[in-house]
Amino acid sequence: MEKKQAEKPWNENQMEGRNAILEILRSGRDIEKIMVAKGNVEGTIKRIVAMASEKGVVIQEVSRQKLDEISQTKNHQGVIALVSAHNYVEVEDILAAAREKGEAPFVLLLDGITDPHNLGAILRTAECAGVHGVIIPKRRSVGLNATVGKTSAGAIEYMPVARVTNLVKTMEYLKKEGLWIACADMKGLDYFDTDLKGPLALVIGSEGEGVSRLVQENCDFTVSIPMYGKISSLNASVAAGLLMYEVVRQRTFGAE
Numbered sequence: 001m002e003k004k005q006a007e008k009p010w011n012e013n014q015m016e017g018r019n020a021i022l023e024i025l026r027s028g029r030d031i032e033k034i035m036v037a038k039g040n041v042e043g044t045i046k047r048i049v050a051m052a053s054e055k056g057v058v059i060q061e062v063s064r065q066k067l068d069e070i071s072q073t074k075n076h077q078g079v080i081a082l083v084s085a086h087n088y089v090e091v092e093d094i095l096a097a098a099r100e101k102g103e104a105p106f107v108l109l110l111d112g113i114t115d116p117h118n119l120g121a122i123l124r125t126a127e128c129a130g131v132h133g134v135i136i137p138k139r140r141s142v143g144l145n146a147t148v149g150k151t152s153a154g155a156i157e158y159m160p161v162a163r164v165t166n167l168v169k170t171m172e173y174l175k176k177e178g179l180w181i182a183c184a185d186m187k188g189l190d191y192f193d194t195d196l197k198g199p200l201a202l203v204i205g206s207e208g209e210g211v212s213r214l215v216q217e218n219c220d221f222t223v224s225i226p227m228y229g230k231i232s233s234l235n236a237s238v239a240a241g242l243l244m245y246e247v248v249r250q251r252t253f254g255a256e
Helices: 018-027 043-054 064-070 091-100 116-128 146-151 167-176 213-217 236-253
Strands: 014-016 031-037 058-062 079-083 106-111 133-137 161-164 180-190 200-205 221-224
Touching: 014 018, 018 031, 018 043, 018 079, 031 043, 031 064, 043 058, 064 079, 091 106, 091 133, 091 161, 091 167, 106 116, 106 167, 106 236, 116 133, 116 146, 116 236, 133 167, 161 167, 167 180, 167 200, 167 213, 180 213, 180 236, 200 213, 200 236
Parallel strands: 031 058, 106 133, 106 200, 133 161, 180 200, 180 221
Antiparallel strands: 014 079, 031 079
């Protein structure tokens, strides 16, 4: 007997069909990306691409076969959109929230986190640690998809996330606003010996490549987590959690 393939769970954040996606674009809801069939840029698809480009939405051309494979309705009409599980905020909103609380801003910048489970876990820890907001790039990063929402255990509803076009320009803006930029890197100073008490943006890179060169060059200083075992690195969300709680320790109890 042939084994039946397990059915994939229905993804409520995947929208299909031309009219449905036009309405989502008009509504102003945040969209992770729109996938359109290669070569199919006429009529309604052309309008969708134009509207999406105007709003800065990522557009990805894929084969019709790929759309057929991921389609849930089997009637995608050459276009599928992945909408965000939660709306994004502006970077200014994050800093304003810190000011309203009378606290020194504490922000996370995530450079190249592509695993939704890692992002969800980071959001969960960030919410518990009192981080004011998380900043991610539009490209080379996972967005607020359904898996992130589930892994965050509800933190996605409370942790503001801003999505920016250029991380380096955002870092320059944060510096002008008085924040120090700390980069997590294996060659940095031990985080126990680093002052993390002031207005701070902490940069966490991907597990494979770490923080990109240009981003690292624009950081004010680097911090590292000492390694005593045979494995030389930690999971990105675990590393982020340790560094976040060192900031909490220093702010609450003072550095030794």
